[in-house]
Amino acid sequence: MNYLDFEKPLAEIEGKAEELRAMARSNEETNVEEEAVALDKKAADMLVELYAGLTPWRKCQVARHPKRPHCSDYISAVFSEFTPLAGDRGFSDDHAVMGGLARFKDRPVVVIGQDKGSDTSSRIERNFGMARPEGYRKAIRLMEMASRFNLPVVTLVDTPGAYPGKGAEERGQSEAIARSTEMCLQIGVPLVSVIIGEGGSGGAVAFATANKLAMLEHSVYSVISPEGCASILWKDSEKMREAAEALRLTAQDLQKLGVVDRIVDEPLGGAHRHREVAMASVSDAIAAMLDDLAGMDGKALIKARRDKFLAMGSKGLAA
Structure with missing residues (x-):
């Protein structure tokens, strides 16, 4: 288990319970199960307490958890018959962006998403989920x-933002993001999106300009990272906790503002x-969002999508 900073007290308790059980395994005469069970209960109660009132900054930490x-995990578990498609037919293939044909509950779909990688080599290969222009063009x-x-599109968003490197800018990063966002608004098929971790800046909007947008309960979605915001406003990246509060980047805040349609527990x-x-x-x-859009024709889907974004922000402004 990779413990976050605010989970250190929990790590100590769970560690002690595991030590006791390891001691019992090495010495059969040692009976520590009752004490270990008591520690398990204490850890369970602490876990409930820790996650009952997560601050926006702590939600950022959970959203970025390496495990x-x-x-790629969602594609393997949720979709079947996934056939990856590579390349933008212009420059190269960007491994930060996954996409292809698949079946979702026996329904043919196109699935697209950003992947951060799960170990050192895959994180480097996938550029930590930061897409280059060729990724958006793909x-x-x-x-x-x-x-x-006429295939529904499902997008899975998990990126700190588009890659800001020199080569990406030379190849038209901002134009590629804008074109991807424009394409989201133009296609006459159902488009649903889920923020599965971190939704950062235009790099996330380029995939999430959807008819229906869901966020996992502890995911975040913002125009800028808390660290980046703090560096600009306070000239101090250590002010990221204050920035996270001000950005209103949690799923709960964004649902009040009408940005998010559904929160996934x-x-x-x-x-x-x-x-x-x-x-x-x-x-x-995903199934519920696609069902909500069933029966709508292409023109109705495009109009509903555009109307949704034109009206965005009108809910909860006084909150």
């Missing part, structure tokens, strides 16, 4: 194909503690 399920190509063949302790449960909940949310 949180990534896009997404555009897949959305165009989905529209041509996470298992106690976050999606990383019970990955299968979290992925099943996301699957149910």
Whole structure:
């Protein structure tokens, strides 16, 4: 278990319980089960207490947890017959963006998402989920194909933002993000999106400009990271806790503002503690959102999507 900073007291208790059980395994005459069970109960109560009132900054930490399920995990668990499609037909293939044809509950779909990687080599390969222009152009190509063949599009968002490197800027990063966002608004098929971890800046908006947007309970979605915001406003990245509060980046705040349509409950302790449960909940949310859009024709879908974004922010402004 990878413990977050605010989980250190929990780590100590769970560690002591495991030490006792290890002692009992090495010495059969030692009976410590009653004490270990008491520690388990104490840890369970502490976990409930810790996650009952997570601050926005702590939610950021949970959303970035390295063991949180990534896009590739969801594709393996939620979709079947996934056929990856690569390249933007212009420059190269961006491994930060996954996409292709799949079946969702026996329904053909196009699935697209950002993947941060799960270990050192895959994180480097996938550039920590930060897409370059060719990644967004790959997404555009897949959305165009989905529209041509009348296939619903499901996007899974998990990125700190688009890659800000020199090469990406030279190849038109901002234009690629804008074109991807524009394509989201243009396609005449159902488009649903789930923020599964971190939704950062325009790099996330380029995938999340959807008819229906869901967020996992402890995911975050913001125009800028708390650290970046703090560096700009206070000239001090250590002010990230204050920035996280001000940005209103939690799923709960964004639902009040009308940005998010649905919040997907996470298992106690976050999606990383019970990955299968979290992925099943996301699957149910995707199914419900697609069902909500069933029967709408292309023009109605496009109009509903545009009207939604034109009206965004009008809810909860006085909150």
